[in-house]
Amino acid sequence: MARKTGSHSKITGPLVRQAAIRLFARHGYAAVSMRQIAAEVGVQAGALYLYTPDKQTLLYDLMRVHLEDLLETWEARPKPDDPMAQLQNFCRFHIAYHLERPEQVFIAYMELRNLDEENFREIERLRRRYESELETILARGQDAGVFHVPDNRLATMAIIAMLTGVNTWYQEGGRLTREDVAQIYWDMVRRSVSAGQ
Template sequence: MNACSDMPGNMARKTGSHSEITGPRIRAAALHLFARHGYAAVSMRQIAAEVGVQAGALYLYTPDKQTLLFDLMRGHLEDLLQAWAAEPKGEGPLARLEAFARFHIRFHLDRPDAVFIAYMELRNLEPENFASIEALRKAYEDELETILRDGAASGLMRVPDTKLATLALIAMLTGVGTWYREGGRLSRDRVERIYWNMVRRAVGA
C-alpha cells in the first residue's frame, strides 16, 4: 500500500510541507463522498479508504473533519466568484443577464458535487463557518440582483421585487443540476438556451 512510490518531489519552500498529491486526493474523495452520502454520514475512515491511506493520515492535511467540509465549501464559492468576475459580460442589463444565466448553468453543471455540498451541508457548519460561507453566497446573489435592479431601472425588465426575483431565478438555474446527466437527451448548449429563454421571459424582457 504505497500509492506513492511516485515521488513527492521537492517540496516545502512553503510552510505547508504536505504532499501536493495526497492533499488534493483527500479533497476530491471528501467532495465525492459528502455529495453522495452527506457530511454526517461519511466517516473519516471512509474518506481515508477512498484515498488509500489510514484515517490518521488525514490529519496531516486537515485539523478536523469540520474544517475539511468548510474548506471544500469556501473553495467552491471562491472559485465561483472568481470565475464570474473573469467572465465576459457584454453591455447592458439584458446582455449581462444572459451572461449570468449561461455562466451559472455552465459552472454548476461542471461541478455537481461541489454545488450539492455548498447547498446541502450548510446546516452542518459551525456558526462562524456558516457566517463566512453565507457572506460568499450573498456576494454572488448580489451580482444577479444588481443586474435585475439595473434592468428594472432602465425599463428593460419588469420585476416587482428584485430580491425575490433573484432568489427565484437562482433556484431555478441551480435546479438544473438535480436532473441533468451528461450524454442525456439534451445537449448543454440546448439546456443553456432553453433556460435563458425562461429567465428572459420571467423578467418580462
C-alpha cells in the same frame, strides 16, 4: 487501494479533498467517516490529519473554495453593456459552471447545517455576494426600463433557484446538451422579467 510508505504530500492533499467531495456528495458529511475518506485515498485515517486539522474544517474548506472559485470566475468574465445581455450572460454562466461541478454544488447546498456557526456565517457571506451580482443586473435593467420585475430580491432568488435546479435532474448524454438546456432556461428567464403580454 493500499499505498506504500513514502513522500507524497504534494499529491495526497488534493486527493484527500477529491475523495471528500465525492463521498460527502454521495452519502452526506455526517454519514461519511474519516476512515472511509482515508480508504478512498489509500492511506490510514491518521494520515488525513496532516492535511486538515479536523473533519469540520475539511468540509468548510471545500465549500469556501467552491464559492471563492465561483465568484472569481464570474468576476473575471467580460461583461456586456446592456442589461438584457448581462442577464443572458449570467444565466449561461450559472448553468455551465454549476453543471461542470455537480458534487461541489450539491455539498454547498446540502451541508450548510453541518457547518459551525462561524463557518456558516462566512459561507453565507460568500453566497450573498454571488446573489447580489444577479440582483444588481436586475436593478439596472429595471431602471433602464428593460425589465419589469415586481420585486428585485424575489426575482433574484427565483431565478437562481430555477437555474440551480438543473443540477437535480440533468443527466450527461441525455436528450439535451448543456447548451440546449441553457438556451431553454434563458428563454424562460428572459420572459419572466420582461413585460407581460
